[in-house]
Amino acid sequence: MSDIPPPPLKPLPMKDRISMMFIQYGQIDVVDGAFVVIDQTGIRTHIPVGSVACLMLEPGTRVSHAAVKLASTVGTLLVWVGEAGVRLYASGQPGGARADRLLYQAKLALDDDLRLKVVRKMYELRFGEAPPQRRSVEQLRGIEGARVRETYRLLAKQYGVQWNGRNYDVKDWEKGDIANQCLSAATSCLYGITEAAVLAAGYAPAVGFIHTGKPLSFVYDIADIFKFDSVVPIAFRIAGKKPHNPDREVRLACRDIFRSSHILEKIIPTIEEVLAAGEIKPPEIPPESVAPAIPNPDGLGDEGHRTK
Structure with missing residues (x-):
């Protein structure tokens, strides 16, 4: 031997x-x-x-x-x-995060002007239009929240789902209605692969721009860019069918959309595009082995x- x-x-x-x-x-x-x-x-x-x-x-x-x-x-x-x-x-x-990319990410997050540029880019990618001028991060967060609530309402109407708002108990998710159960299952799937992509790119999941103060703040920031083009419509569509096992139905549907949309090919380039909006030269990324x-x-x- x-x-x-x-x-x-x-x-x-x-x-x-x-x-x-x-x-x-x-x-x-x-x-x-x-x-x-x-x-x-x-x-x-x-x-x-x-x-x-x-x-x-x-x-x-x-x-x-x-x-x-x-x-x-x-x-x-x-x-x-x-x-x-x-x-x-x-x-x-x-x-773990690479030191050069972590420092780059942290510099963007800690500088108010650079952070606002990154947040504006996230808004543009998420909604397909430039955000209003002369708005702070907090103001953009409020505008985003209003648009998200309206999108939930429209999707609920489209799929015939009774909707009383996003409401769930993290300690007992089964207390939520079927629409909230489906949304929780769908977003969990998206957060999982987004976190994997953030880590694979060498960045820190906790250093966010719109979301802050949580272990997965940056994951939520990036996942939100894709959420309404992928898993949220799936959640409402399945909730409208009132399935016996909604979490499994949602997972399988998310699996299919992740595969057909090649979402993992999009997440890392999107991370780089978002951070590049801060107009600081990013660390060079070596070719993947x-x-x-x-x-x-x-x-x-x-x-x-x-x-x-």
Whole structure:
């Protein structure tokens, strides 16, 4: 046997990955070099960890040190979520923010004039038009909130959904009506892959511009640019059908739209475009290293599917 160590693993570019996979009720481990989920009967299910942007770990999941190390090595985000993925408790950061990009992001966020330029760009990308002139970040946030509430109202009317506003309890999401349940499930999916993209680009999820003071402020900023062109209409469409299992319906629909829209190919360039609006030269981004995708066995690789 050769004593030459194998070449180091290189992360697959984010744009070439499937978006996410949900895992529930199993021990995640590395066996014979493979990333597997072992259920209560001892059956092993292989997970193509290197070709998934993030793994959503639901209650009943345990993760070994070896599995966390492998996920970090291949740049796959581990996200600990609540039942159905509608609450995000913590995430395992694969590699962390790069110092040069973190300093660049922080400088933009801490300078009032530069921050306003970035926020104005976010507004333009989100609504397809330039924001009103001579408005502060707080004023733009208020205008945005009014437009978002109106969009919710119009979508509810379009899909025949009774709508009493965005209202949910983070401690007990099932208390919310079906529309709010669907919206929570849909936005959770979007936040997961957006966080994976933010981390893959080397930025800090917590350093936001519109949203501030939360661990995922920048994730919310970027996800909001895509939300109404992707997951929010899905949530209202499914809520209008009054399905028996809305969270699963939403996850599967989000999986399909993420795949068909190639959203992961868009998020990182959008991050760069938004930050470039601050008119500070961004750190140079080296070409992504391309490694062969880990084989994807039959039946796996569908974003949003649970592995039990």
